[in-house]
Amino acid sequence: MGTQNPSAPPRAQARVAGDKHPNRRPGTVHRTGGLQHDNTRHTARFTVIGNHLAQHRELSLLAIGLGTHLQSLPKGAPADIKSLAARFPEGATRIAAALRELEAHGYLRRERVRTPSGRIVTRTVSCNQPAAARHRAEPRETRQPCRESAPPGPREKRPRKPLPAVPRPAYSGPGLLRAATDLLADLRRHDPRLLLSARDTAHLAPGVAAWLEREATPAAVRHALTADLPPEGPHRPAALLAHRLADRLPPVPPVRPRPDAPPPVRHPLRTCEGCDRAFRAPHPGRCRDCRSDLREAP
The missing domain is CATH 1.10.10.10 (Winged helix-like DNA-binding domain superfamily/Winged helix DNA-binding domain)
Incomplete structure (x- = not known):
């Protein structure tokens, strides 16, 4: 007669599945989808990223x-x-x-x-x-434990540093300022780092208008503003452009006669009837000094 195992169950028990498993915490759901990882330990050429x-x-x-x-x-x-x-x-x-x-x-x-x-x-x-x-940069006496630190409040905005002054045109009209504004707005097409705000464009437009007033072509103004920029890009593009507009301002062009103006009239030489001095006049007579003497005589 064989011995019986008193600890053996009288019949086979059904497998506990789902949330009724004794080792599963209540409320957890076993996910079969989502991201899965197939990781292999790196031994060379890797970077630890937090x-x-x-x-x-x-x-x-x-x-x-x-x-x-x-x-x-x-x-x-x-x-x-x-x-x-x-x-x-x-x-x-x-x-x-x-x-x-x-x-x-x-x-x-x-x-x-x-x-x-x-x-x-x-x-x-x-x-x-x-x-x-940031913790290393703080002075030691101002450091506080993390558990006692209050949540950071809203950061105060620093006052905006004013831009350098730009030259002004002698006679500014709406057409000249419009051309200057369009030139500044177009700079970003030549260099994406020169994207200007509306406020900066309004400040720089009179300076560009002064260049155009001095007969500088739009291509020359664009080249003066965009050439030889720092490789890493300007930290404040508007400030750099304002400095260049003032520092590289071309001189006032010389006065040229109008193409349709008549040539100057050159009168023939005459001999003064009072002092025999030679002078130019359209008709014979007296020079300027003799005419003045006649007017002042009693």
Whole structure:
């Protein structure tokens, strides 16, 4: 007679499925779709990217991708707008906007430094942890534990630095100012970095009108404003254009006679009847001095 197993169940039990499983927390749903990962551990040529950048709530997808690319570049690699536009299919305008997003959230810093040769260049600094960089930049006595810090309030807007003064035309009419405004609005077609606001355009238009008044052609004005720009682009395009309009203002053109004006009349030489002096006049008579003496005589 065989021994019986007292712990064996009297019959086979049905498998517990779904939410009734004892090891499953209540309220959880087993998902069979969605993203799946097939990961292999990297051993060379990889970059560690924080989720605070990869899953940023306020950055655009282009800014997240560009920030990831910048963190993967080696030290000294070119990171200006022109180099990035040559590397990626996005244009310079979209790349410049993405760089401004990264700069606003602390993932990028652009600093102007002077080289040993005296040249001023722009250095781009990619920061993989903006919060840690801000913590290092704060004075030690002002640092507070994170749990006691209050949520940041709205940032105060700094007052806008006024633009440099521009020259003014001697006689400004609506047609001249309209031509100057159209020329400034068209600069972005020649260089996307020279996209001006309506306020900046209104400030710069009299300066362009002064150039046009001095017989400078629109092509000459456009070349003076767009030639030899910094490789990384102007930090304040309107301020740079205002400086060029005042610094490179052409001189006033010489006065030229009108093409339809009659030639000057050259009278023949006459001999004065009072002093025998030679003078030019249409008819014989006395010179200017003799005529004055006759008028002053009692």
